[in-house]
Amino acid sequence: MKRTYNLSEGTVEKVRELVEKRHLAPSQDALVEMALADFFRAQQDIEEARVWLAAAGDPGLSAEAALLEEEFRTADLETWPE
16 A cells, blocks of 8 residues: 655665665565564553553462462473473
8 A cells, every 4th residue: 555654864764775785675665564563563562561560460360370380380290201
């Protein structure tokens, strides 16, 4: 999909340099797409970390995790080669 964005001259030059001189992507569009994919993934990671941090303070979840840990404490010993 064709879109137009206004970027600073420095950003445009850096994108051009990374594609033309360092060959980090087959095109400027591809480099921008890669950068945005990394950004989106980082945002997802931040959100997941926030959810896990909130869950860590949930006493019910902590109790369930402790129960599961105890239940499967010997599982590695049952399947791990000697």
